[in-house]
Amino acid sequence: MNVVLELYRQDPASxxxxxxxxxxxxxxxxxxxxxxxxxxxxxxxxxxxFRKSCAHGVCGSDAMRINGKERLACKTxxxxxxxxxxxxxxxxPLRHMTVQRDLMVDQQVFFExxxxxxxxxxxxxxxxxxxxxxxxxxxxxxxEATKCINCSACYSACPVLDDNPDFIxxxxxxxxxxxxxxxxxxxxxxxxxxxxYRYRQKLW
Ligand code: SF4
Ligand code: FES
Numbered sequence: 001m002n003v004v005l006e007l008y009r010q011d012p013a014s015x016x017x018x019x020x021x022x023x024x025x026x027x028x029x030x031x032x033x034x035x036x037x038x039x040x041x042x043x044x045x046x047x048x049x050f051r052k053s054c055a056h057g058v059c060g061s062d063a064m065r066i067n068g069k070e071r072l073a074c075k076t077x078x079x080x081x082x083x084x085x086x087x088x089x090x091x092x093p094l095r096h097m098t099v100q101r102d103l104m105v106d107q108q109v110f111f112e113x114x115x116x117x118x119x120x121x122x123x124x125x126x127x128x129x130x131x132x133x134x135x136x137x138x139x140x141x142x143x144e145a146t147k148c149i150n151c152s153a154c155y156s157a158c159p160v161l162d163d164n165p166d167f168i169x170x171x172x173x174x175x176x177x178x179x180x181x182x183x184x185x186x187x188x189x190x191x192x193x194x195x196x197y198r199y200r201q202k203l204w
Contacts, residue, residue: 002026003082005036007048008092009102018099020090021045029079033089034062037073037103050103060151064103065092070153094156096165110152113168117175145178 002024010018023040034052041048052062055074062073067081067090081089097105154170161167 001029001078001082001085003036003078004086004088005033005040006088006090007037007040007103008099009048010099011101012099013101022088027078029077029082031078032074033066033071033076033078033081033091034073036078037091048103049101058149060149063094063151063153063156065094065156066090070094070157072151072153094152096156096158096161097152105152107152110155110169110171111150113172114150114175116168117172117179142178142181145174145181148174 004022004024006020006022008018009021010016023044025036025039025044027036027039032055034055037048037050037052041050050062050064050073052074053059054061057072057075060072063070064073065071066073066076073091078089081087091103093099093103093105097107097109100106148171150171152171155161158167158170161169
Protein backbone atom coordinates (compact mmCIF):
# COMPACT_ATOMS: atom_id res chain seq x y z
CA MET A 1 0.00 0.00 0.00
CA ASN A 2 1.08 3.57 -0.58
CA VAL A 3 1.41 5.69 2.54
CA VAL A 4 2.59 9.22 3.06
CA LEU A 5 5.10 9.70 5.87
CA GLU A 6 4.89 13.30 6.95
CA LEU A 7 8.17 13.96 8.73
CA TYR A 8 9.23 16.82 10.95
CA ARG A 9 12.35 18.39 9.50
CA GLN A 10 14.54 20.92 11.25
CA ASP A 11 18.20 21.81 11.24
CA PRO A 12 18.76 24.11 14.23
CA ALA A 13 22.43 24.43 13.27
CA SER A 14 21.46 26.38 10.18
CA UNK A 15 18.87 28.39 12.10
CA UNK A 16 16.02 26.90 10.13
CA UNK A 17 12.47 26.70 11.46
CA UNK A 18 10.85 23.30 11.76
CA UNK A 19 8.50 22.17 9.01
CA UNK A 20 6.80 19.00 7.84
CA UNK A 21 7.87 17.34 4.63
CA UNK A 22 5.91 14.51 2.99
CA UNK A 23 7.31 11.38 1.39
CA UNK A 24 5.04 8.95 -0.40
CA UNK A 25 6.25 5.36 -0.61
CA UNK A 26 4.97 1.82 -0.98
CA UNK A 27 5.11 -0.23 2.22
CA UNK A 28 3.61 -3.53 3.30
CA UNK A 29 1.10 -3.29 6.16
CA UNK A 30 3.49 -5.49 8.14
CA UNK A 31 6.51 -3.29 7.47
CA UNK A 32 7.68 -1.24 10.39
CA UNK A 33 7.67 2.54 10.40
CA UNK A 34 11.43 2.23 10.88
CA UNK A 35 11.62 0.44 7.52
CA UNK A 36 9.93 3.43 5.91
CA UNK A 37 12.36 5.87 7.51
CA UNK A 38 15.35 3.80 6.41
CA UNK A 39 13.99 3.65 2.86
CA UNK A 40 13.48 7.40 2.74
CA UNK A 41 16.96 7.97 4.09
CA UNK A 42 18.59 5.57 1.63
CA UNK A 43 16.58 6.15 -1.54
CA UNK A 44 14.77 9.47 -1.34
CA UNK A 45 16.44 11.97 0.98
CA UNK A 46 19.83 11.23 2.53
CA UNK A 47 19.63 14.35 4.69
CA UNK A 48 16.98 12.83 6.97
CA UNK A 49 18.26 12.34 10.53
CA PHE A 50 16.87 9.88 13.05
CA ARG A 51 18.29 7.42 15.57
CA LYS A 52 18.02 3.67 15.56
CA SER A 53 20.29 0.83 16.57
CA CYS A 54 18.92 -2.59 17.47
CA ALA A 55 15.75 -2.40 15.34
CA HIS A 56 14.12 -4.88 17.74
CA GLY A 57 12.74 -2.89 20.65
CA VAL A 58 15.77 -3.32 22.87
CA CYS A 59 17.98 -0.23 22.69
CA GLY A 60 15.29 2.46 22.98
CA SER A 61 16.97 4.79 20.51
CA ASP A 62 14.16 5.21 17.97
CA ALA A 63 11.40 6.59 20.18
CA MET A 64 9.45 9.29 18.37
CA ARG A 65 5.90 10.60 18.11
CA ILE A 66 3.91 8.73 15.50
CA ASN A 67 0.46 10.12 14.83
CA GLY A 68 0.65 12.01 18.10
CA LYS A 69 1.70 9.09 20.31
CA GLU A 70 5.10 8.19 21.64
CA ARG A 71 6.19 4.90 20.08
CA LEU A 72 9.27 2.99 19.00
CA ALA A 73 9.53 3.15 15.20
CA CYS A 74 10.92 -0.41 15.13
CA LYS A 75 7.91 -1.76 17.07
CA THR A 76 5.24 0.11 15.14
CA UNK A 77 3.86 -1.57 12.05
CA UNK A 78 2.41 0.40 9.18
CA UNK A 79 -0.94 -1.30 9.82
CA UNK A 80 -0.88 0.00 13.41
CA UNK A 81 -1.07 3.61 12.21
CA UNK A 82 -2.42 3.51 8.64
CA UNK A 83 -5.50 1.66 7.35
CA UNK A 84 -6.12 2.85 3.83
CA UNK A 85 -4.22 3.53 0.66
CA UNK A 86 -2.70 7.03 0.80
CA UNK A 87 -3.11 7.46 4.56
CA UNK A 88 -0.83 10.07 6.11
CA UNK A 89 1.35 9.12 9.08
CA UNK A 90 2.78 12.11 10.91
CA UNK A 91 6.13 11.58 12.62
CA UNK A 92 7.64 14.08 15.03
CA PRO A 93 10.52 14.19 17.51
CA LEU A 94 9.94 13.54 21.22
CA ARG A 95 8.80 16.46 23.36
CA HIS A 96 10.46 18.10 26.39
CA MET A 97 13.90 17.75 24.83
CA THR A 98 15.71 19.96 22.33
CA VAL A 99 15.63 18.93 18.69
CA GLN A 100 19.15 18.26 17.46
CA ARG A 101 18.04 17.65 13.92
CA ASP A 102 14.82 16.32 12.35
CA LEU A 103 13.66 13.39 14.52
CA MET A 104 16.71 13.37 16.81
CA VAL A 105 16.49 15.00 20.24
CA ASP A 106 19.12 15.76 22.85
CA GLN A 107 18.37 13.29 25.67
CA GLN A 108 20.89 14.77 28.09
CA VAL A 109 18.29 16.17 30.48
CA PHE A 110 16.44 12.84 30.53
CA PHE A 111 19.60 10.87 31.36
CA GLU A 112 20.79 13.42 33.88
CA UNK A 113 17.57 12.97 35.84
CA UNK A 114 17.57 9.21 35.34
CA UNK A 115 21.12 8.91 36.67
CA UNK A 116 20.29 11.05 39.66
CA UNK A 117 18.60 7.96 41.12
CA UNK A 118 21.43 6.28 42.92
CA UNK A 119 21.52 2.59 41.97
CA UNK A 120 22.99 1.20 45.14
CA UNK A 121 22.11 0.15 48.65
CA UNK A 122 22.92 2.38 51.59
CA UNK A 123 22.41 0.00 54.53
CA UNK A 124 21.71 1.28 58.03
CA UNK A 125 22.11 -2.07 59.72
CA UNK A 126 25.22 -4.19 60.35
CA UNK A 127 26.87 -5.82 57.38
CA UNK A 128 25.74 -9.45 57.23
CA UNK A 129 28.12 -12.36 56.92
CA UNK A 130 25.86 -14.18 54.48
CA UNK A 131 23.83 -13.12 51.49
CA UNK A 132 20.36 -11.70 51.95
CA UNK A 133 17.93 -14.28 50.61
CA UNK A 134 15.19 -13.15 48.25
CA UNK A 135 12.29 -15.35 47.13
CA UNK A 136 11.02 -15.49 43.52
CA UNK A 137 7.82 -13.81 44.74
CA UNK A 138 9.82 -10.96 46.23
CA UNK A 139 11.84 -10.64 43.04
CA UNK A 140 8.60 -10.50 41.05
CA UNK A 141 7.63 -7.37 43.00
CA UNK A 142 9.93 -5.20 40.93
CA UNK A 143 10.17 -7.24 37.75
CA GLU A 144 8.29 -4.72 35.60
CA ALA A 145 10.55 -1.93 36.82
CA THR A 146 13.61 -3.74 35.42
CA LYS A 147 12.31 -3.58 31.86
CA CYS A 148 12.92 0.10 31.18
CA ILE A 149 15.04 0.60 28.05
CA ASN A 150 15.58 4.34 28.60
CA CYS A 151 13.77 5.30 25.44
CA SER A 152 12.46 8.50 27.07
CA ALA A 153 9.03 8.09 25.45
CA CYS A 154 7.38 8.55 28.85
CA TYR A 155 9.41 11.71 29.39
CA SER A 156 7.98 13.09 26.17
CA ALA A 157 4.42 12.06 26.98
CA CYS A 158 4.47 13.26 30.61
CA PRO A 159 1.90 16.05 31.13
CA VAL A 160 3.54 17.16 34.39
CA LEU A 161 6.62 18.24 32.43
CA ASP A 162 4.42 20.57 30.39
CA ASP A 163 4.00 22.72 33.49
CA ASN A 164 7.14 21.88 35.42
CA PRO A 165 10.28 21.25 33.35
CA ASP A 166 12.20 20.45 36.56
CA PHE A 167 10.03 17.42 37.28
CA ILE A 168 12.26 14.37 37.42
CA UNK A 169 10.09 12.35 35.04
CA UNK A 170 8.45 8.90 34.98
CA UNK A 171 11.50 6.79 34.07
CA UNK A 172 13.53 8.10 37.01
CA UNK A 173 10.62 7.34 39.33
CA UNK A 174 10.40 3.83 37.90
CA UNK A 175 14.12 3.43 38.61
CA UNK A 176 13.65 4.67 42.17
CA UNK A 177 10.70 2.31 42.67
CA UNK A 178 12.84 -0.58 41.47
CA UNK A 179 15.42 0.04 44.18
CA UNK A 180 12.90 0.79 46.91
CA UNK A 181 10.99 -2.44 46.20
CA UNK A 182 14.21 -4.40 45.99
CA UNK A 183 15.38 -3.17 49.36
CA UNK A 184 12.00 -3.88 50.87
CA UNK A 185 12.07 -7.40 49.49
CA UNK A 186 15.44 -8.21 51.02
CA UNK A 187 14.33 -6.66 54.30
CA UNK A 188 17.21 -4.26 54.57
CA UNK A 189 16.85 -1.41 56.94
CA UNK A 190 18.17 1.07 54.46
CA UNK A 191 17.49 4.43 53.05
CA UNK A 192 17.56 5.37 49.47
CA UNK A 193 19.12 8.57 48.33
CA UNK A 194 16.87 8.46 45.38
CA UNK A 195 17.67 11.62 43.56
CA UNK A 196 20.38 14.19 43.21
CA TYR A 197 19.85 17.30 45.26
CA ARG A 198 18.44 19.54 42.58
CA TYR A 199 15.60 17.17 41.88
CA ARG A 200 14.98 16.01 45.43
CA GLN A 201 12.04 18.28 46.05
CA LYS A 202 10.40 17.49 42.74
CA LEU A 203 9.73 13.80 42.86
CA TRP A 204 5.96 14.09 43.20
S1 SF4 B 1 9.76 3.78 31.60
FE1 SF4 B 1 9.89 5.42 30.04
S2 SF4 B 1 12.04 5.38 29.37
FE2 SF4 B 1 11.63 3.41 30.39
S3 SF4 B 1 10.97 2.04 28.70
FE3 SF4 B 1 9.11 2.91 29.61
S4 SF4 B 1 8.67 4.69 28.30
FE4 SF4 B 1 10.84 4.13 27.90
S1 FES C 1 15.97 0.63 17.25
FE1 FES C 1 16.36 -0.16 19.24
S2 FES C 1 14.43 0.00 20.21
FE2 FES C 1 14.00 0.56 18.17
